[in-house]
Amino acid sequence: MPRGHQRLRTAFIISLVILFAEVLGGIISGSLALLSDAGHVLTDSFALAMSFIASRLSQRPSDYRATYGYQRIGLLAAVINGSTLLLVSGYIFYEAVRRFTSSFEINPSVMLPVAVFGLFGNALMALVLSKDHHDLNIKSAWLHIVGDLLASVGVVIASVIIILTGWRVADPIAGMVVGILILVGGLRVVRDALWVFLEFVPRGIEPESLVEKIRAVEGVRDVHDVHIWSISHGRVAFSAHVLVKDQLLSDAERIRKAVEEVLEKEGIDHSVIQLEYACSGTNGGIYCQQ
Template sequence: MAHHDHDHSHGHVHGTQNQRAVGIAALLTGGFMIAEVIGGVVSGSLALLADAGHMLTDFAALVLAWFAFRLARRPADEGRTYGFDRFSVLAAFVNGLTLFVIAGWICLEAYKRLNQPVEVIGGLMLWVALGGLMVNILAFWVLSRGEGDNLNVRAAALHVAGDLFGSVAALAASLVIIFTGWMPIDPLLSVLVALIILRSAWHVVREAGHILLEGAPKGFDRRKVAETITAEVAGVIRVHHVHAWSITQERPMATLEAEIGDGADVDQVRQSIKHVLKEGFGIDHTTVEISRAAAARGLPD
């Protein structure tokens, strides 16, 4: 005897909000990217070009994130019984991997610049960096108003945050160049930005990969689940075959089998187990299999 239930209409509301936030951030990022490319080429600044290259991939990443939210709103069908929500996790994983590529390119270019210094026009670099900083702050603010726990939004926000750090680095480098003329500051600060990007990207890739590999939700301990249900739900003798995974970060799932004693009400036990999982472990989509213990069925153990 098994039963399951779920309700993710609340998630669809957040999905619409997140889709709108990511779409606005994509327009802001893509619009300023062109100006930053021109400014980087004219001024000769690696910091600006690195930030522009990052903004280009950010634009693609934000568009991918926007598309993932839009696709996730499609209803489940016969071939995809959980719908398309998992695509947003895949988008976050891909976006995280692109950050590794970006950081590697920045470090390579910085190494070349340190060996062969390039003249940088500090004044033009300053104004373009200021413009980029304003745009990135606005885009990051828009994303921060979305559902912050959503992995896809976090990946998109990390892209924008990387741009924001890039703009700050370019701004700092331009001031050093204007007042001291020391050109190596440009590639050195670019490497610093790349390291910050790498640290953030690793967290996103690791978490998205964990979900894609059907890993248990964060903090989930199936032994503790079994012990808690056995202790708190009257009539339950043993809990086993406990499995948990996530469709997205907001949609954890669980299945389990509970053996009950003679006289225990199946429906009441099932609802009590679901209540424990929801209130104690944050899982509201569960499939619970109920069986009578061997002794209750009159069979030898």
């Protein structure tokens, strides 16, 4: 098992331990902040499991059933995970408002030690995952855990405030802060995954300037029917019709390779280029009109 996988697995086990402690501590102490953090850790455990599975799946080669490979399964999981995050944050906001408007019981002497435990657990996870920065999958998991670390600090501060001043509202306030973190994280996860599913042009690629660069290749008369999409995060695919003059296929090969070089410079490594000499034009649009 590669070391990246091992780290993800270790982080996953730690997150399960935090989850268990915070759910138990949240129920016993009556703290929304702890339960919110537990909700967060729950989706984190799920996300870690998904990164783990995704990083294994992405190594599985394409076959005749899945000609693009299996990487979008990880994306599908991200959509489900992100939607869960949105539901969890909805529940937290509902419960926080309820606590703002009516009285509730809370036991800060249980809340504080569990919150401190959660903080250390999150710190340990950050430490475990911080050693693999170059791997994008693991890097995003790590950035996420730093956010969680701040949330855990917030829950600890809320416990201390309640112990020192008896001001219970600190609990739903801390819960709301965690809820906002969850909401923002969830929206981002869903947006990024849907972006790929909807086959939008990957961020960072500008189709107009790319088409201009292809048009500038020697021997290219025009480009149309351009499609740019992602197979999964960071794997960009491209297809287009390229208009050339009538010539030997062996000569046209040179043009195709030059176009592919342009694409590779933009980070596009999966391209399909259809060379044409008889397209009657595009009428100013982007599609071939015979």
